Amino acid sequence: PLAVEPSPGQVLGDTGPPSPPPPPRVHKPCFVCSDRSSGYHYGVSSCEGCKGFFRRSIQKNMVYTCHRERNCQIDKVTRNRCQFCRLQKCFQVGMSKEAVQNDRKKRKKEVKEDLGEDELSPELAELVRRVSRAHQETFPSLGQLGKYTTNSSADHRVQLDLGLWDKFSELATKCIIKIVEFAKRLPGFTGLSMADQITLLKAACLDILMLRICTRYTPEQDTMTFSDGLTLTRTQMHNAGFGPLTDLVFAFAGQLLPLQLDDTETGLLSAICLI
Template identity: 65%
Template sequence: AVRNDRNKKKKDVPKPECSESYIITPEVEELIEKVRKAHQETFPALCQLGKYTTVSVGGRRGLGSTAAPRRALTSHLPPQNNSSEQRVSLDIDLWDKFSELSTKCIIKTVEFAKQLPGFTTLTIADQITLLKAACLDILILRICTRYTPEQDTMTFSDGLTLNRTQMHNAGFGPLTDLVFAFANQLLPLEMDDAETGLLSAICLICG
């Protein structure tokens, strides 16, 4: 009985709360500012883009000569109904446009990396290795920050806005739902440019 009382008393003792505080030095603030600037200069915010999407022509969505883009005058698109669309293995027109935009995104990612303090001091071989390992992660992170939950769409740097089905057909394939789930998980964080830039830099340095 005495032993049980001792155990009970031990359980009732409140544990001290651990609180940690971090002091940001001027050097760290300067580093964060450089990363934020690098991110902003290589990745325009969603509010800066004039969104446009594709139009249906003969029941098919595409970006070829028979399907001209429809540009929106505002930064918001009306909700898109995906029920009439079907997932296919690949939409050639969307794939061509996606490949073009991906190439431009890769170039911007390289520009971002070169603006990060210390990155250009690495050997060219090491720079290439890190970029190859992290480029896809950074591309996905960036496109996910341009997710619009009301329309379930993502917007590329030229303003092209695709819904979930179109993203699948453009080449995301089985990754589509995972990417959109990740985008949803980012929403509560409400990351600003500095935080997104720092997370991109972490992806790069970790390879």
Template identity: 35%
Template sequence: MLCPSDSESSCRSSPTTTASSHGDTDLDGEEKTCSVCGDRATGYHFHVMTCEGCKGFFRRTVIKGVQFTCPFTCSCTITKAKRRQCQACRYQKCLSVGMRKDMIMSEEALRLRRKQRQQKQQGDTSPVVAWEPLADHSLSAEQEQLIEILTEAHKKNFDSSFSQFSHYQAPVRLYIRSPRSRSPPLDHMESYPEEVLPDVFSMLPLFADLSTFMIQQVIQFAKAIPSFRSLPIDDQISLLKGATLEICQIQFNTVFNEETSAWECGQHCYTIQDGALAGFQHIYLEPLLKFHISLRKLRLHEAEYVLLQALVLFSPDHVNVTQREAIDETQEKIALTLKSYIDQRHPLPGGRFLYAKLLLLLTELRTLKVENTRQILHIHHFQDLSTMTPLLSEIIS
């Protein structure tokens, strides 16, 4: 009998589970971590891999209907050591990683479940009716419509061939590599022939133009989503400022070739060496490459890519948003749709940890965005600021 992955108690108590007896490692032997605080996780609780502490905290908060208030700026860092310092931000983190209120069982349902377990231990086969999550993973009509809207918005506003990106002047000494050739590591830059090695920062104008081109596509993608257009303009701006660079990376992953470690943008091919020539440092470029390799290996469908983009866009934890509840509700719908789609289109065992892996990669992406912004500002501190387009400057301000 398969143990439901979204039940209130984790699957670690099932005698047929293939995980360790403590439930803290996955099938690959990697230690599981709580998506909320980073502590050691014990399994899936309310739809998300969490520890017992965050599982209990989320359940108590929802059942009691408590309304927390952050005494700071609603952007507190939630870690194992700091998770008790701000209940408001901890609860928001629970929601943002995908924990579901509707998965919480009532006290009566819990009582029936405990009675059922007790009977099993005593050898009593009398039936006890208890609540269990439905095994049907089919998408609802509302979820299918959401995917259709997002997919249409993506197709209309993302030029995967980069055919429209032709207004820039490529650097005179730019070295174009063949898409079939494997990119050399960053520390082998000196192996390029001197006559084709561009000066550092020679790729900077191209980077600024390419970033602006992709930012414009993200803005048009967002504007094509009705629930985004319905928000106040200030909230729209705040969401775009907070999410655009992350969405660009998700879109960029769709043209990433993991065999060559290159981004194939139509007739042009870019590698992390080009990023180094724009002035970016290894501390950003190496994790960036690792992120794209990891995301590409998941073999996501187009629907999953667009749902990821929307999940990042509708983030209620930005400081300046006013319609926080509406944004939170939209993000929750997107997260549930993504999980349902994965459950339907990626059957077990292959899709077992796919949703959890995506959430972890989104956390990595947030860290990459912070470092990316820091390095852009650092680069332009030493360069002519005219190379930064007004739109790029506005996004990272």
């Protein structure tokens, strides 16, 4: 006799009708923007975009400004238009600032345990503290800057693009001065000969400058914020004379985001670049 294959959903030996297919999975909406939720993050159901936005805003102590009436609609389409109202919406629906801070501490602890790190000696801890302070005193965080944007109207754009390179040159000079100041604050640097100090700074200055710029990347707006608070889009930087270098800088900034570097880590990376 021929063997009879059971139909899908039918148990062998069961002569009844096949089981109905399972109901389609219902995805909960993000409480902030109503996009599809990826789970519960920082206390509420939210999408990956709002989760990342809230985490970065808290970790970097961001201060946003609303250019309207502080009641902008936040949904899947408009969520990137006003960071102030988006952050307020995050708090309104119940996202927890403490949960972000605890999550970061937990991950750092897990990494430390995985690596089998020992506690820092008092001497090394003091060295790290001095490097961190040198960085903080020569490079304000993104949240400390009064961000401003350029006029993007068509009749102003040509004049803007022509003047941006001069603006960049001025900012770069100020940034280089701050990098030199950072180096001089590092333990042992001023003990080197002047020739060695100059050689190290020449070799590392561009690397540190790029690292510092990239820590001021805002992914929601795809913008960079410079030391005086000037905030530019990718297109504006490209038109100002950066050309193909623009995409490389933005790509590097995007790669840094998952690391969630704090001031101490950025300062230590800068010191490594220098030596």
